[in-house]
Amino acid sequence: MSIAGIKGMNDILPEDVATWQFVETTARSVFGAFGFNEIRVPVVEKTELFCRSIGETTDIVEKEMYTFTDRSDNSLTLRPEGTAPVMRSLIQHKLINQNPVQKLYYSGPMFRYERPQKGRYRQFHQIGAEVVGIDSPLIDAQILVMLDHFFKQVGISDVALQINSLGCPQCRPGYRDALIAFLDQRLASLCSDCQRRFRQNPLRALDCKVPGCKEATEEAPIVLDHLCAGCDDHFSAVRTHLQNLEVSFSINPRMVRGLDYYTKTTFEMITNSLGSQNAVAAGGRYDGLIQKLGGPDLPGIGFAMGVERLVLLLSELKLTNAQIDLFIAALGTEAQQHGFKLLSFLQRSGVRAEMDYTDKSLKSQMRRADKLGARYSLIIGEDELTKRSAPLRNMSGGEQIDVDIDNFEGVLSTVAPAETL
Numbered sequence: 001m002s003i004a005g006i007k008g009m010n011d012i013l014p015e016d017v018a019t020w021q022f023v024e025t026t027a028r029s030v031f032g033a034f035g036f037n038e039i040r041v042p043v044v045e046k047t048e049l050f051c052r053s054i055g056e057t058t059d060i061v062e063k064e065m066y067t068f069t070d071r072s073d074n075s076l077t078l079r080p081e082g083t084a085p086v087m088r089s090l091i092q093h094k095l096i097n098q099n100p101v102q103k104l105y106y107s108g109p110m111f112r113y114e115r116p117q118k119g120r121y122r123q124f125h126q127i128g129a130e131v132v133g134i135d136s137p138l139i140d141a142q143i144l145v146m147l148d149h150f151f152k153q154v155g156i157s158d159v160a161l162q163i164n165s166l167g168c169p170q171c172r173p174g175y176r177d178a179l180i181a182f183l184d185q186r187l188a189s190l191c192s193d194c195q196r197r198f199r200q201n202p203l204r205a206l207d208c209k210v211p212g213c214k215e216a217t218e219e220a221p222i223v224l225d226h227l228c229a230g231c232d233d234h235f236s237a238v239r240t241h242l243q244n245l246e247v248s249f250s251i252n253p254r255m256v257r258g259l260d261y262y263t264k265t266t267f268e269m270i271t272n273s274l275g276s277q278n279a280v281a282a283g284g285r286y287d288g289l290i291q292k293l294g295g296p297d298l299p300g301i302g303f304a305m306g307v308e309r310l311v312l313l314l315s316e317l318k319l320t321n322a323q324i325d326l327f328i329a330a331l332g333t334e335a336q337q338h339g340f341k342l343l344s345f346l347q348r349s350g351v352r353a354e355m356d357y358t359d360k361s362l363k364s365q366m367r368r369a370d371k372l373g374a375r376y377s378l379i380i381g382e383d384e385l386t387k388r389s390a391p392l393r394n395m396s397g398g399e400q401i402d403v404d405i406d407n408f409e410g411v412l413s414t415v416a417p418a419e420t421l
C-alpha cells in the first residue's frame with residue numbers, strides 16, 4: 001500500500017508553484033521597498049515561547065499546537081505563528097543594539113491542529129512583517145500602507161481593511177471588567193470554552209467562531225469606549241494618516257484577534273470570497289511582548305498573511321510555469337551525445353532546454369516537445385551529424401532555419417529569450 005501525506009498538510013504541486021512564486025516575489029519587492037529585511041528562524045521552538053507569548057487560554061495554545069518531547073525530554077512545538085520566534089531571535093542576538101529600529105519580514109510554514117477545510121490547513125504558510133522599536137502611529141500607518149500596496153500589486157481587489165484598537169495595560173483592565181460583567185449575564189448562551197475562560201480571558205468570547213457566542217456578544221461593550229487618552233490619540237492619529245495616504249478602511253470594534261499579545265492598533269484584511277476563512281492577513285501592535293519574553297521594553301507591530309488564502313484568491317490568474325525555450329530531438333547514440341553536450345551548454349547559459357533521454361521515435365519526441373510548449377525544436381539525426389547542420393524550428397511560427405550544430409553560441413543567441421542575453 002502506498003503512503004499518503006498527512007491530513008491538512010498539502011503538497012504544492014508544480015502547476016501551482018508559479019502563483020506561489022508570484023506572491024513571494026511581490027512580497028519581497030514590496031517589503032524591500034519599505035525597508036524590511038528578511039529573517040529566517042527555525043520551525044521548531046521551545047513550547048514555553050508560544051505559551052508565554054500567544055497566551056495559555058487562547059485556542060492556539062489550548063488545542064492547536066503540535067507539541068512533542070524530543071529524545072532529551074524537552075517540550076518542543078512546531079511554530080503556530082511567526083512573531084514569537086522572530087522576537088525570540090531578535091532578543092537573543094541583541095539585534096536592537098545594532099539598529100534601534102528593526103524592520104523584518106519572514107516567510108514559511110506554520111502548524112496548527114485545526115479542522116482542515118478550504119483555506120484552513122494544519123500546515124499552512126505565512127509571509128509576515130514586524131517593526132520593533134517605534135511607538136509612533138506613523139509606523140502603524142506605514143504597515144497598513146504597505147499591506148494595502150501589496151494587495152494592489154498582486155492584483156487582489158476583493159479585500160477590505162478593518163481596524164480596531166485594543167487599548168493598553170492602562171485601559172484594558174477597565175474594559176475587561178465591563179466585558180466580564182456583560183458575559184456573566186449571558187453565560188448560558190456561550191460555548192463551553194468561552195464559559196470556562198470568561199473570567200481569565202473574556203476577550204476570547206468576541207473572537208469565538210461558534211454562532212451562539214457570536215450572537216450572545218453582539219451587544220457586548222466595545223473596547224473603543226474604554227480607551228485611555230493615550231490610546232485614543234494613537235488610534236485617531238493612525239486613522240488620520242491612513243486618510244491622508246488614501247488607504248481605505250473601516251473600524252470593526254469587535255475585532256480582538258486570537259492571540260493575547262496585541263495592544264492598541266489591530267487589523268485584518270477581509271475578503272468575501274473564501275467563506276468563513278475570510279481573513280487573508282491580520283496583525284497589530286504588541287507593545288509588551290518583547291519584555292514579556294525577557295527582552296528590553298520595546299514596542300512592536302506586525303502582521304501575517306496566509307499564503308494559501310492569497311493563492312486561492314489568485315487562482316483565476318492561472319499563472320503557468322515558464323516555457324521551455326528549446327527541445328532537442330536526437331536520434332541514435334552519437335546524436336544523443338552531441339545533443340546532450342549542446343543541451344548542457346544551453347542550460348548552463350540560463351536557457352531552458354530539454355531533450356529526450358531515451359531512444360524514442362522522432363514522432364514521440366516531437367509530441368513531448370509540443371507538450372512542454374517548447375518555443376524551438378532542433379532535430380539531430382545521422383544525416384545532420386554528417387552535415388554538421390540541423391533544422392531549428394520555431395514551434396509557434398513554424399519557420400525553420402538550418403544551424404551549425406558545432407556553433408553552440410550561435411544556437412544560444414537564436415533560442416535564448418531576450419531577458420537571458
Ligand code: ATP
Nearest residue numbers: 114119120121124258279280281282304305306309
Ligand atoms: P482565522 O480567524 O481564520 O482562524 P487567525 O486569526 O487564527 O485566522 P492569524 O493567527 O492572525 O489567523 O494568522 C494570520 C493569517 O494566517 C490569517 O489571516 C490567515 O490568512 C492565515 N491562517 C491562519 N490560520 C490558518 C490555517 N489554519 N490555514 C491557512 N491559513 C491560516
Ligand code: MG
Nearest residue numbers: 059112114258
Ligand atoms: Mg485561527
